Amino acid sequence: MSAVITASGLSKRYKSTLALDNVSFQIAPGRIVGLIGPNGAGKTTALKAILGLTDFTGELNVLGFDPRKQRDKLMGEVCFIADVAVLPRWIRVSEVVDFVANVHPRFDRTKCEAFLARTKLQAGQRVRQMSKGMIVQLHLALVMAIDAKLLILDEPTLGLDILYRKQFYHSLLEDYFDENKTIIVTTHQVEEVEQILTDLMFIRDGKIVLDADMDAVGERFTEVMVNADRADAVRALKPLDERQVFGKSIFLFDGVERAQLEVLGELRRPSVSDLFVATMKETYA
Amino acid sequence: MKTFYWLIKREFWENRGSFLWAPIITGGVFLLLNIMGIITAEVLGAQHGFDFGASGVLHRVGTQMDAGDMSKVALAMDVAMYSATALIAVVLGFVVFFYCLGALYDDRRDRSILFWKSLPISDSGTVLSKVACATVLAPAIAVVVGIIVGMALLIIVALTLSFHGVNMWQLLTLAHPFRVMANLISYIPIYLLWALPTVGWLLFCSAWARNKPFLWAVALPVATGLIVTWFDIMGLFRLPAAWFWGNVVQRGLLSVFPGSAVISNLNDPSSFRHVPSGAQGFGPLDLWQSYHLLATPALWAGVLAGLGLIAGAIWFRRWRDDS
Numbered sequence: 001m002s003a004v005i006t007a008s009g010l011s012k013r014y015k016s017t018l019a020l021d022n023v024s025f026q027i028a029p030g031r032i033v034g035l036i037g038p039n040g041a042g043k044t045t046a047l048k049a050i051l052g053l054t055d056f057t058g059e060l061n062v063l064g065f066d067p068r069k070q071r072d073k074l075m076g077e078v079c080f081i082a083d084v085a086v087l088p089r090w091i092r093v094s095e096v097v098d099f100v101a102n103v104h105p106r107f108d109r110t111k112c113e114a115f116l117a118r119t120k121l122q123a124g125q126r127v128r129q130m131s132k133g134m135i136v137q138l139h140l141a142l143v144m145a146i147d148a149k150l151l152i153l154d155e156p157t158l159g160l161d162i163l164y165r166k167q168f169y170h171s172l173l174e175d176y177f178d179e180n181k182t183i184i185v186t187t188h189q190v191e192e193v194e195q196i197l198t199d200l201m202f203i204r205d206g207k208i209v210l211d212a213d214m215d216a217v218g219e220r221f222t223e224v225m226v227n228a229d230r231a232d233a234v235r236a237l238k239p240l241d242e243r244q245v246f247g248k249s250i251f252l253f254d255g256v257e258r259a260q261l262e263v264l265g266e267l268r269r270p271s272v273s274d275l276f277v278a279t280m281k282e283t284y285a
Numbered sequence: 286m287k288t289f290y291w292l293i294k295r296e297f298w299e300n301r302g303s304f305l306w307a308p309i310i311t312g313g314v315f316l317l318l319n320i321m322g323i324i325t326a327e328v329l330g331a332q333h334g335f336d337f338g339a340s341g342v343l344h345r346v347g348t349q350m351d352a353g354d355m356s357k358v359a360l361a362m363d364v365a366m367y368s369a370t371a372l373i374a375v376v377l378g379f380v381v382f383f384y385c386l387g388a389l390y391d392d393r394r395d396r397s398i399l400f401w402k403s404l405p406i407s408d409s410g411t412v413l414s415k416v417a418c419a420t421v422l423a424p425a426i427a428v429v430v431g432i433i434v435g436m437a438l439l440i441i442v443a444l445t446l447s448f449h450g451v452n453m454w455q456l457l458t459l460a461h462p463f464r465v466m467a468n469l470i471s472y473i474p475i476y477l478l479w480a481l482p483t484v485g486w487l488l489f490c491s492a493w494a495r496n497k498p499f500l501w502a503v504a505l506p507v508a509t510g511l512i513v514t515w516f517d518i519m520g521l522f523r524l525p526a527a528w529f530w531g532n533v534v535q536r537g538l539l540s541v542f543p544g545s546a547v548i549s550n551l552n553d554p555s556s557f558r559h560v561p562s563g564a565q566g567f568g569p570l571d572l573w574q575s576y577h578l579l580a581t582p583a584l585w586a587g588v589l590a591g592l593g594l595i596a597g598a599i600w601f602r603r604w605r606d607d608s
Contacts, residue, residue, distance in 0.1 A: 086400045147493050
């Protein structure tokens with residue numbers, strides 16, 4: 001199957017900074033891609049370019065459309081949630097459901113009402129009377145009722161408590177995602193998406209520094225925990241990162257043979273957040 | 286087409302307060318003031334032994350009027366009907382002004398634009414739905430409310446007079462409520478065309494300004510006007526300052542106020558020349574006077590400028606985001 005998104009040579013310059021620096025990538029259908037990077041790395045700019053919300057240079061093809069020229073058509077196939085609380089504050093639940101049902105050809109009203117029935121939202125309730133968590137529930141009910149090929153989530157759970165966050169990703173995985181859909185998510189709460197991602201993209205200073213599926217990440221990166229007395233031997237192998245836990249040292253290696261490390265200490269699979277910290281450690285320096 | 290209908294509906298939901306309740310409340314206050322005035326007149330009349338009634342002045346009204354008096358009474362009643370709409374029209378001017386100024390800015394400020402833009406709606410559809418609300422929906426609601434309030438006032442006045450022995454039905458038949466209604470309704474297309482440059486300018490600023498659209502919308506034309514006047518005073522470049530203020534600043538900012546066309550026309554005596562001498566009706570509010578505007582280049586130049594500005598607003602709507 002052909003790629004959902006193909007980008008080549010994507011660049012975007014704001015007045016003084018280069019938000020995207022000659023970025024190229026492909027995203028295949030049926031994937032859940034985590035686009036992860038520190039603040040100001042260019043995540044939101046990349047998403048905005050995909051959604052046709054900003055101008056850029058380079059080639060970008062999203063579901064066969066050029067987002068700069070065919071945005072209206074593209075939005076029939078793409079949904080997005082740009083962090084919490086972007087629903088208009090004056091609108092009522094019944095009004096927003098009515099509106100989306102009548103302007104979106106792929107919206108399934110009964111599905112949406114079924115999702116809403118699981119929440120405490122009332123038809124006459126206005127967005128301004130809701131908590132952040134409830135707004136996200138409403139937005140998610142709307143989006144999940146749309147049969148879109150691509151869903152883009154930009155910090156969808158920012159500022160939510162853990163119950164809402166868990167519920168959010170649970171619903172997404174159980175009731176929405178299938179092999180015909182693609183989800184791109186940016187977030188800082190890496191631990192929470194780690195289990196659901198199929199692909200990982202790290203972005204830093206407008207450049208993609210890591211683009212791999214999770215299996216490849218598991219093979220490429222290895223952590224080894226060693227006692228302090230052997231630390232120097234391990235350092236000679238040029239680890240990516242080193243940290244101390246309970247008097248032991250944990251080293252992160254990129255593309256070093258497992259057999260070579262096994263003899264030195266206990267091998268572990270690095271978590272995405274450890275990988276992230278190791279990759280980005282000099283970002284703010 | 287269905288999408289456009291729902292976009293209009295969306296605007297109505299968001300602006301129910303200013304589109305619907307503002308004219309209704311204004312009309313209600315207008316009626317209340319009139320009723321208070323009538324009661325005051327009655328009370329003062331009774332206190333001073335001045336009787337409007339059967340033996341009084343008004344007794345003559347039904348029985349002894351000649352044709353000239355009749356037409357004066359009829360005119361007075363028509364004016365009473367218009368006056369309700371006139372007050373609502375002033376409110377409408379403010380409503381449309383601030384609606385246009387916020388229409389493409391408020392959702393960028395509160396970031397809900399990101400939600401609207403996530404739906405398959407074209408930017409031209411969005412902007413045009415706002416134009417339609419400002420130039421058709423809001424004026425239509427105002428006119429309907431104005432007509433209802435005017436009729437109510439007419440009935441209240443007739444009822445009051447009937448207590449003083451004047452034949453209510455005779456009075457009511459003297460007025461021309463249907464002509465008044467027709468005049469008011471047929472004023473809407475003229476309003477649409479006349480208001481277009483201001484609506485266009487305000488929407489343009491609303492779509493373009495990164496912050497404080499009101500300041501940009503007002504300060505830009507006024508500052509330009511001041512510079513033009515300054516050069517004019519110094520006699521440099523011979524810029525036509527009066528023309529600029531009248532045809533650019535005023536047209537760009539105040540055309541959303543109904544009747545502003547007539548006011549700007551009053552300065553131009555030639556515009557009255559074509560009114561047939563036998564034309565009936567109430568001076569500047571007469572339909573003939575309004576439709577005469579269709580023959581003026583000022584109207585059509587404004588329409589062109591307005592359309593250009595709306596096109597600009599659509600372009601900026603496409604590329605301005607929440608940042």
